[in-house]
Amino acid sequence: MLEGNKEFIAKSLENDPDYFTKLANGQKPPILWIGCADSRVPANQITNTNPGEIFVHRNIANMVIHSDMNMLSVLDYAVNVLEVKHVIVTGHYGCGGVIAAMTNKQFGLIDNWLRHIKDVYRLHASKLDLIKDEKERQDKLVEYNVVENVYNLCKTSIVQNAWQKGQPLAVHGWVYSIETGIIKDMNVSTYDNANMGNVFKFNSPPTP
Numbered sequence: 001m002l003e004g005n006k007e008f009i010a011k012s013l014e015n016d017p018d019y020f021t022k023l024a025n026g027q028k029p030p031i032l033w034i035g036c037a038d039s040r041v042p043a044n045q046i047t048n049t050n051p052g053e054i055f056v057h058r059n060i061a062n063m064v065i066h067s068d069m070n071m072l073s074v075l076d077y078a079v080n081v082l083e084v085k086h087v088i089v090t091g092h093y094g095c096g097g098v099i100a101a102m103t104n105k106q107f108g109l110i111d112n113w114l115r116h117i118k119d120v121y122r123l124h125a126s127k128l129d130l131i132k133d134e135k136e137r138q139d140k141l142v143e144y145n146v147v148e149n150v151y152n153l154c155k156t157s158i159v160q161n162a163w164q165k166g167q168p169l170a171v172h173g174w175v176y177s178i179e180t181g182i183i184k185d186m187n188v189s190t191y192d193n194a195n196m197g198n199v200f201k202f203n204s205p206p207t208p
């Protein structure tokens with residue numbers, strides 16, 4: 001990794017001799033990314049973006065939990081100080097956290113975290129239980145988990161207050177496929193202010 005760091009410095013300076021000087025001046029990323037901690041889903045690489053462009057928060061199974069001070073601090077800083085325009089919850093198919101939440105096996109401390117995903121399952125059990133194929137059912141729960149966490153995000157006091165103030169802020173839900181590299185938009189984008197067209201898309205329940 002340290003060798004890789006030297007290569008990164010050399011390559012960056014080759015492209016732009018002021019690369020690090022510019023970044024050191026401060027950040028103004030337009031996006032907050034809330035994604036899974038999975039090593040295969042790095043925000044910048046899969047969206048072909050650069051350092052300085054995405055503010056990132058990652059945890060197991062890209063959860064937005066109202067009592068999580070870590071997530072709330074990141075969200076508050078991103079919305080109120082950095083004034084990001086978009087918050088994107090990005091899940092991914094084959095998510096170990098989601099799959100673990102579908103079993104009754106104990107995994108340790110993480111079980112308490114996964115509890116929230118079990119709640120998402122319970123909420124959508126009538127539809128999920130109809131899906132015979134296990135992988136298909138896992139994929140669907142991954143999608144529901146993103147949608148529910150987009151809801152959670154919208155309901156935080158931080159996002160509610162931003163909308164109240166008329167701050168341009170949109171919330172989105174995406175799912176990434178590790179198998180194909182494709183990001184699927186779950187079409188639950190939500191924004192509620194004049195600058196973004198007064199659109200509030202939560203009138204009908206989302207159908208992922």
Ligand code: CO
Nearest residue numbers: 036038095096
């Ligand atoms: Co995951």
